[in-house]
Amino acid sequence: MERLPKRQRHQQLSRLVEENPFMTDRELTRLLKVSIQTIRLDRMELGIPELRERLKLMAERSYDAVRSLPLHEVIGDIVDLQLDKSGISLFEIREEHVFSRTGIARGHHVFAQANSLAVAVINDEIALTAAADIRFVRQVKLGEKCIAKAYVRSGGRSKAKVEVFTYVGEEMVFQGHFIIYRSAGEQVIEGGDERADRN
Amino acid sequence: MERLPKRQRHQQLSRLVEENPFMTDRELTRLLKVSIQTIRLDRMELGIPELRERLKLMAERSYDAVRSLPLHEVIGDIVDLQLDKSGISLFEIREEHVFSRTGIARGHHVFAQANSLAVAVINDEIALTAAADIRFVRQVKLGEKCIAKAYVRSGGRSKAKVEVFTYVGEEMVFQGHFIIYRSAGEQVIEGGDERADRN
C-alpha cells in the first residue's frame, strides 16, 4: 500500500479547498480520484468544514468587515482632540497591516494614521492634505500599538501646519510634518484626504 | 381584508433580510407571524434569494475582495519596471478609496501607490521606506486612473532616492521624494514598507 498518497492527498485537499472554497465534495472526488467517503474522512481529519459552513464563515467575516468599515474613515481611534491645537489617536497593527513574510507594518498604514489625525485635528468642514514630509524612524511590527500625537504649529486662514509624532511605548517610530488645506480658505484646490467626522 | 399588511410585510421582510442576511425562512415566520409559504411567496415576489444563495453571494463578493488583496501588497498594477532605474504603475480610484461624501480620494491611497512603486523599483530582497517628502498637487476623484512614474535618482549602497510623480491623464496630481533603505546595507534599522514580489 502506498503510504504517501494519503498525506499527499491531504495536502492537495487543503490546498484545493483553500484555493477554491466553493468546491463540493463531489467535485473533489473527481480531482483526487477517491471516493466521496474518503474525501469526507479527510475533511474530518483536517478539520475542514463542509461547503455550506465555509461559505457561511466567509459571509460572516465579510459581514463583520463591512460593519467595521466606518472605522476605516478615520484610521486609528481618536482618543483626544483639541481642535486647532492637538490630538491623539491609537492604532493597533494587525495581520492585515503587515507584510506577511516579516510582520513589519506597511508604511502607508502608519502614514494613514498620522494623516487621518492631522486632518481630524483641523477645525474645518473640509480639510485636505496638501503636502507632507515624513520619516519612518523605526519599523513597526505586528501587534504593536501606535500612539500618534498631533500638534497644530501654525494656523493660517487657508493652510495649517501640523506635526505628528507616532510612538510605540516610549519609542518614536514615525514623524511627519503635514500641510493641511482648510475650507475656510475659499476654494480647495489641492488635497489628498478629507476631514472625517468626529465621533 | 387588510390590504396594507402585505406591502408592510414586504417592506419589513426586505429590511429584516438586509439587516440580517443570515435569517432562515423559519425565523422570519416567527417575526412576521405568517406561514412559511407566505414568506416564500414574498421572497419570490421581492426577488430575494434563499439563505444559501445569499451567503454564497456574500462569500463570492468577499472572495473576490480577498483575491484582489494580493494587489494590496503592491498598491496599483505595475506595468513597467526597470530595477534600480524606473517603474510605472496604474491605480484606479474606486468606491473604497474615496471619502464617500465628496468622492475625493483619501490621501493615503495615493500615497500608498507611490510608496509601493518606490519600494518595488528598488532591486533588493528587502526595501523599506525611511522617509518621504510628498505633495498632493490636486484632488483625485472617484473613477480617475492614476499613473505613477518612479525614477531612481541616486543609489547608494544602503539607501536610494526615488522620485515618484503621479498623473491623471496629462495632469500631475501627486509628487513625492522617497528615501528607501535597502537590505544590501546590512541591517535594516528603519522602515515603513517592504519589498513586494514582482510578478
Next chain:
DNA sequence: TACTGGATTAGTACCAGGTGATAGTAGCAG
C-alpha cells in the same frame, strides 16, 4: 344569493450537500 379572485395556508415530492453510523473489502505485517 352565488361567483370570482386575491391572499394565505397546508401538504407533498423532490433536491443539494451534507452528517453519522455501520459494514465490507483490499493489502500488508507480525
Next chain:
DNA sequence: CTGCTACTATCACCTGGTACTAATCCAGTA
C-alpha cells in the same frame, strides 16, 4: 490467521430550501 490501516459502500437522516397542487378565508360584485 489475526489485526491494522486505508478505503469504499450503503443507508437513514438533517437543513433549508424549490416547485407544485389544493384547500380555505374573506371581500367585493354581478
